[in-house]
Each structure stands twice: as C-alpha cells, then as structure tokens.
Amino acid sequence: MFPDIAYLDWISGRPEAATHDLGSSDLRRAVPDANGVVPPRIADLPEPPERADVETLVADAYDVEPENVLVTAGATHANFLALAAAIEGEEVNDESDERDPRVLVEEPGYEPLVATPEGLGATIDRFRRPDEDGYALDPNRIAAAVTDDVRCVVVTNRHNPSGNRTDRGTIAEASRVAADRGAHLLVDEVYAPFGEADDASAFGGPTAVGLPNTVVTNSLTKFLGFGGIRVGWLVADSRFVERARSVMHHVPAISEPSVALARRALSSDTELAEESRARVAANRGLLATFVAERDDLSGAVCPGCTYGFFAHESADGDEVSEAAWEEDVLIVPGRFFDDSDRFRLSLGHETETVEEGLAIFGTVLDRL
The missing domain is CATH 3.40.640.10 (Type I PLP-dependent aspartate aminotransferase-like (Major domain))
Incomplete structure (x- = not known):
C-alpha cells in the first residue's frame, strides 16, 4: 500500500558515515554517548x-x-x-x-x-x-x-x-x-x-x-x-x-x-533559540559567500537560511552528489525533490565543521 520513499532509503546511515555532512538540514547538536540517553545540552538545562x-x-x-x-x-x-x-x-x-x-x-x-x-x-x-x-x-x-x-x-x-x-x-x-x-x-x-x-x-x-x-x-x-x-x-x-x-x-x-x-x-526554548539563530546567521553567511564566489553554480541563498537548491553548469545533481561522496562529503541530489538537475546543499552542523566541508566540496566542484 505504501510506496517506497527513495530519499529516506538513500539518506539512511549517510550522515553518520560522512566525514563532512553538507546534506543534513537540521541544526544538529551533540548527541549522548553510547551509554547515555540525554543530549548533553539538555542535561545542563533547569x-x-x-x-x-x-x-x-x-x-x-x-x-x-x-x-x-x-x-x-x-x-x-x-x-x-x-x-x-x-x-x-x-x-x-x-x-x-x-x-x-x-x-x-x-x-x-x-x-x-x-x-x-x-x-x-x-x-x-x-x-x-x-x-x-x-x-x-x-x-x-x-x-x-x-x-x-x-x-x-x-x-x-x-x-x-x-x-x-x-x-x-x-x-x-x-x-x-x-x-x-x-x-x-x-x-x-x-x-x-x-x-x-x-x-x-x-x-x-x-x-x-x-x-x-x-x-x-x-x-x-x-x-x-x-x-x-x-x-x-x-x-x-x-x-x-x-x-x-x-x-x-x-x-x-x-x-x-x-x-x-x-x-x-x-x-528553555528562548535560550536554545538564540543559540540556533546565531548558528543560522554564521552558516548562512558561509553558504552565501561560497555560492557567490563560484561561477559554476546557480541558485539563490535565501535570507536567514542555511540550505538552498543549486545547479552546476556541467553536472546534474547525481553527478555532483556522487563526486562529493567519493571525498566523504554528503550532498543530497535534487531528484528527491523533483529536479534531477539540482542538488540541496545544507549547512546544519557547527560553523567550523561545515566550513571545512565546504572547502573540500569546492575542490570537488573544481574537478567536475
């Protein structure tokens, strides 16, 4: 009765396996250790x-x-x-x-x-x-x-x-x-x-x-x-x-x-929201700069947003994603969003982490 969801099948396990996750769009926080259940940030809350x-x-x-x-x-x-x-x-x-x-x-x-x-x-x-x-x-x-x-x-x-x-x-x-x-x-x-x-x-x-x-x-x-x-x-x-x-x-x-x-x-939602918005502002700036400096990419970086939908001048979304994956960089192909020519690039992790990932992704794009 229920059809397969190709995106969820494809993404399963990849964020954990990737050295540089530029595919996950959530503002991910530290997770509990192997024997824990409480996220570290929540453990500190009243x-x-x-x-x-x-x-x-x-x-x-x-x-x-x-x-x-x-x-x-x-x-x-x-x-x-x-x-x-x-x-x-x-x-x-x-x-x-x-x-x-x-x-x-x-x-x-x-x-x-x-x-x-x-x-x-x-x-x-x-x-x-x-x-x-x-x-x-x-x-x-x-x-x-x-x-x-x-x-x-x-x-x-x-x-x-x-x-x-x-x-x-x-x-x-x-x-x-x-x-x-x-x-x-x-x-x-x-x-x-x-x-x-x-x-x-x-x-x-x-x-x-x-x-x-x-x-x-x-x-x-x-x-x-x-x-x-x-x-x-x-x-x-x-x-x-x-x-x-x-x-x-x-x-x-x-x-x-x-x-x-x-x-x-x-x-403690207000306190947590302030932290999230600080990361959004920093990562959105990184994304906007990265896209603006590349002549081979097209697509808008919306105000206040850490992800976007982009196209490469000579490679479709799957080709970009596969080339990135060879360098342990996760990028989501656009075919999961009704447009196989594009890919979704998401900067959800800590700013220093995604900055490193963008640098490697840039070398991937240079070779396409």
Whole structure:
C-alpha cells in the first residue's frame, strides 16, 4: 500500500558515515554517548515546572489552547496523522461523497509529503513553485490546480528544498483558497524559525497557526537540533485535533522519556533559540559567500537560511552528489525533490565543521 520513499532509503546511515555532512538540514547538536540517553545540552538545562506538559508548552509558544495541540513522534508522524485525518474527512461513516480523495502537493517538494498521502489512498496532484519565481508560494497556482475532490493542500514553509520563506499574508490567502474548496491546508513549518524571529519564542517564524482550515506541523528536530528525542506536534482547530488523535490510536509512537526531555527543552526554548539563530546567521553567511564566489553554480541563498537548491553548469545533481561522496562529503541530489538537475546543499552542523566541508566540496566542484 505504501510506496517506497527513495530519499529516506538513500539518506539512511549517510550522515553518520560522512566525514563532512553538507546534506543534513537540521541544526544538529551533540548527541549522548553510547551509554547515555540525554543530549548533553539538555542535561545542563533547569528542570521544567511540574505542571508544564508538552501540549501546554507548545500551546503557549503559539498562543493557542492545549486542545489545539497534538504531540507526536516528530514532524513525520505529525504529517502522517494530519494527512490521514484530512483525507478521512469530517465524517468517517459518511458515504454520500463517493469521489476518490485527492491531495494537492507543491512541486518541487519533499518526497515523503507526496508518498505518504499516496500510501493513505489519495490521488496526488501537483502545483508548481517554479525556480524562475524564486520558488515563491503563489495562491493563484493553488487556485488553478485545486478541485472539489481535494481534501488537503500541502506546502512547506520555509520551502524545502529552496529555503524560500512565505509571509503569513500569502499563506492566509492560500488557506482561503483551500477552504473555499472544502480542503485543509497543511503547512509543514519545521524550517520557518530559520532566520530573524517574528516574536521571542523558539518558533517565531511566520506561522499559519490560527488560519481557517489550516494545520501546522513542527518538531524539536530542525531548529532546536534535538532529532534524537523524536517529538513533534500538529496545531489545528480542536475538532481536527480530535480526528488526528483517533488516527494516532493506530500508530502510537511517543515514549515517556522523550516527552520528559521535550518538556525540558521547551521550557528553555528562548535560550536554545538564540543559540540556533546565531548558528543560522554564521552558516548562512558561509553558504552565501561560497555560492557567490563560484561561477559554476546557480541558485539563490535565501535570507536567514542555511540550505538552498543549486545547479552546476556541467553536472546534474547525481553527478555532483556522487563526486562529493567519493571525498566523504554528503550532498543530497535534487531528484528527491523533483529536479534531477539540482542538488540541496545544507549547512546544519557547527560553523567550523561545515566550513571545512565546504572547502573540500569546492575542490570537488573544481574537478567536475
């Protein structure tokens, strides 16, 4: 039923095997030693308030009620639950609408956001975010592609793989377009906090939380850098959250130790966010300089973003990735994001580490 996800098959084990990881986009922090379970940075944080559960901490960050939050085992789990709830629709036993469900997904885009709804039985349609427009989200393109059969429209903000960040006004218009057709808008916001914050919280990027018929997903992985904890969430109206919760009964996956670690991280989110934004600023500068100094590369480095989608003048994405891998440098080929001519370059690790990796990657490109 569920198709293979080629990107996840390909990336498995590679970040750990690479000497220089320029493929992983999360702002990765130090991991526990072989016999430990607590990330070193969390071990130094104060204990959270006793009554501060994860739902409440996330709700406070977005200025919503806890009933609007469902805590999940990471953003992938949150996206699965959101898509399943949207495809299922309001009434599980309502047989009045016999049309096959459809899901409309941005292109280029992140492969799992196509494969998951397909595995859930939906027909997939696509709308373009063209490179000639800077991969901008255009609600008019959604309006031209959405039909009455569409149950969910799926976008990322920041866009994965380009890094384009959409303002709330544009997302609100996309939400209206989806709502007019009776569809939900799913906004994966794992990269939205990259760059300058709209507010003081850890998740202060432009958010779609609170817009009609809109579901937002996020996690502790990309911006705060605690991927090993495997805690994420979705935020939506309370009725949608309850539908997603009913789906979650079939795929429960959150451990109590993960919840405890998430409570500690979220209780110090402002402090952790400051550290993440400092790394984003430094690494974005490295990326922008590297791309600007190379005549053989094309592609934009978006403000405040540590990753981008680039093309080489004489090699496609697989050729660039394979040549880099021969030097133990991890680069992600663009075929996993609907464009085989390009590759995604991501500077998520500590600045000194990625600077060394860029120097080696530069010699790889010189030989192509």
